[in-house]
Amino acid sequence: MKHLKILACLFISLSASAELPALADKYTTCNDDSCSNYVVNKFNIHPSFFGGHYVYSDMVYASKEYKNEGLLFTPEGPVMMFNQMTGKLLVAGKDFSVHGDHVSFPSSTTVDLAPVGFSKPDKEDKDFNVRVTLEYPFHQMSVSYKKNESMRLLMSGSITDLRKIIKDKKNLKITYFGDSITFGANATGIYSAPNQPPFTDLTSAYLAMIRGGDVQWYNPSVPGWNSANAVSDETGRMLKFDSDVYVIAFGVNDSNDIEPKTFVANIEKLIKDIKTKNNHARIVLMSPTRPNPEWVLPKKEYFEGYRKGLRGLSKKYERTTFIDITDVWNQILKRKNIWAITGNGVNHPGDFGHRVIAEALLTAFLGDDFS
Incomplete structure (x- = not known):
């Protein structure tokens, strides 16, 4: 598993001084079902978290240390659980038990439970005070069930206008610009089964499916970057192409040392840069x-x-929409163990988190039913 630790640390340690990921020469396009219908159906990109009556692939952490694991919602009927890494279907009553909105793993379980202390830092992780590894997904079990609840999704700004562009614009072009999470860490698509793409590609796959392939996207994101790096960039990454929609996602790396006032000023500078290039772009x-x-x-x-x-910037500038992902994570962490959703133990969500972000974007783009 040593290579998993190296990969986990890689996206944390990259900084503005590191060599930047190469820029694409053109937009990514989708011309067949391998990047649209197949992706959507394999990874169940349907209303689950913010709407719908069925949650596809909630996630719980299978561990000897934690006796009860919280679900996002209370199941309304049978629960299906499987190992997301191997696809093995687990047996209710033998491998797991459901009690209201919690799951436990009895002594008869065949699940490979994480040992006690699994999340404690190794010697080389002492600066993180938690264990940094990509091994957490091996102990994260996927859970699907019917439900009557949903999480709230707070949004503000030009929502109706954004949805009109997403639905009606011919030859739609989208730029996704952010840090390592937007780049794709730690969705399994980049390193192991089940090879789920990151939220950018999940979102684009759904749009390609419902638009008959009439969407193109571009992702110049840089692992390790914060909003200050984005503002001071001299390579023109964000504005290389003239897109109809720009999705801007920074903040995790900013939280190390950039105060909110400076962060907001940096994002406002990015907004102004976009509007200077294309005042009709949606942000x-x-x-x-x-x-x-x-x-x-x-x-x-x-x-x-x-x-x-x-949120204030979305109200200040026309054609600008805000999606409150932080509030979504506040809700998740009240209901779930962090080890059920982490991709590397510290700052990256795993497959579950990338699906949640994709559904939040699709809700903003298309409405609660993704139509």
Whole structure:
């Protein structure tokens, strides 16, 4: 598993001084079902978290240390559980038991439970005070069930206008610009089964499916970057192409040392840069996911200021929409163990988190039913 630790640390350690990922020469396009229908159906990109009556692939952490694992919602009927890495279907009553909105793993389980202390830091992880590894998904079990609840999704700004563009614009072009999470870490698509794409490609796959392939997207995101790096970039990454929609997602790396006032000023500069190039472009601002609460490096008090400032920008500028992903993570972490959703133990969501972000974007783009 040593290579998994190296990959986990890679996206954390990259900084503005590192060599930047190469820029694409053109937009990514989708011309067949392998990047649209197939992706949507394999990874169940349907209303689950913010709408719908069935949650596809909730996630729980299978561990000897935690006796009961919280579900997002209370199941209304039978529960299906499987190992997301192997696809093995688990047996209710033998491998797991459901009690209201919690799951437990009895002594008869065949699930490979994470040992006690699995999340404690190794010697080389002492600066993170938690274990940094890509092994967490091996102990994250996928759970699907009928439900009568949904999470709230707070949005503000030009929502109706955004949806009209997404639905009606011919030859739709989207730019996704952010840090390592937007780049794709730690969706399994980049390193192991089940090879789920990151939220950018999940969102684009759904749009390609319903638009008959009439969508193109571009992702110049840089692992390790914060909003200050984005503003000072001299390579023209964000504006290389003239897109109809720009999705801007920074904040996790900012929380190490950039105060909310400066963060908001940086994002406002990006908005102005976009509008200078194309005043008719639609801009979507996403507040950051929350990192592991046990990780000491981020200044957790900054996140509320980030989301408040982004909401203010969505009201200040025309054709600008705000999606409150931070509030979504607040809800998730009240109901779930962080080890059920982390991709690397510290700052990256795993497949579950990428699906949640994709559904939030699709809700903003298309409405609660994704139509």
